[in-house]
Amino acid sequence: MAEEKELELDVELDDEKSNKKMLIFIIAGAVVLIGIxxxxxxFLLSGDDAPEESEEDAAPVVVQLKYxxxxxPFTVNYQVEGRTRIMQVNLSLAYRNEGVDQAVKLHMPLIxxxxxNLIGGQDFNTxxxxxxxxxxxxxxxxxxxQVIEQExxxxxxxxxxxxxxxxx
Numbered sequence: 001m002a003e004e005k006e007l008e009l010d011v012e013l014d015d016e017k018s019n020k021k022m023l024i025f026i027i028a029g030a031v032v033l034i035g036i037x038x039x040x041x042x043f044l045l046s047g048d049d050a051p052e053e054s055e056e057d058a059a060p061v062v063v064q065l066k067y068x069x070x071x072x073p074f075t076v077n078y079q080v081e082g083r084t085r086i087m088q089v090n091l092s093l094a095y096r097n098e099g100v101d102q103a104v105k106l107h108m109p110l111i112x113x114x115x116x117n118l119i120g121g122q123d124f125n126t127x128x129x130x131x132x133x134x135x136x137x138x139x140x141x142x143x144x145x146q147v148i149e150q151e152x153x154x155x156x157x158x159x160x161x162x163x164x165x166x167x168x
Contacts, residue, residue, distance in 0.1 A: 063096040065158070068104050073164065074115060078124040085124050090164035091115075093144060093157045100156035103148050114143050128167060137162065 070091040078085040093104060104111065118139055126132035137160050145155040 065094055065096055066101070067161075068093045068095070068101055069163070070108075070112070070115075074112075074119055076116065076120045078120075080124045086168050087119070087124070087127065088164070088166045089119065089162060091140065092161045092163050094159040094161060095157050097154070097156055099152070100148065103152045103156060104144075107147055107151055111144055111147050114147065115140055118143055124167070133162070133165065 070093065073088050073090045075086065075088045078087065095101065095104075119136065122136055123132075127136060141157065141160040144157050144160065148154070148156045
């Protein structure tokens with residue numbers, strides 16, 4: 001009988017130990033579950049702390065420069081000191097705004113007419129100098145911009161480039 005009492009006491013001690021272990025596991029699980037819940041809630045509620053960019057703060061959109069080749073080349077005859085001289089010029093127009101290419105193509109006959117008269121009215125010897133060519137380039141740009149602005153309301157063409165310039 002003494003042995004039975006000792007066994008009962010051992011069983012009671014084992015039950016108390018297992019109850020304490022069970023209680024510790026339950027508390028630890030509850031703490032972990034609460035921690036996960038709090039962390040998830042903070043994550044979902046925090047959102048993006050970065051301030052939103054306004055249109056003024058946004059980086060400006062850079063529109064790529066595009067080109068229109070004016071074909072065929074411009075060929076003009078000059079009378080210099082009793083001799084016939086020829087100048088042939090290839091031009092490209094630089095623009096950024098959409099729709100300028102359609103306007104240039106639509107009004108190409110008027111633009112070419114104006115440019116042939118402009119180029120033909122220049123002094124041949126002046127065009128042989130770098131300054132003379134630069135002045136011609138500026139006049140061509142102004143002439144093209146004038147036609148496009150007259151027809152569309154905006155200049156549109158930003159630059160004129162000589163892609164070939166031959167004088168004989």
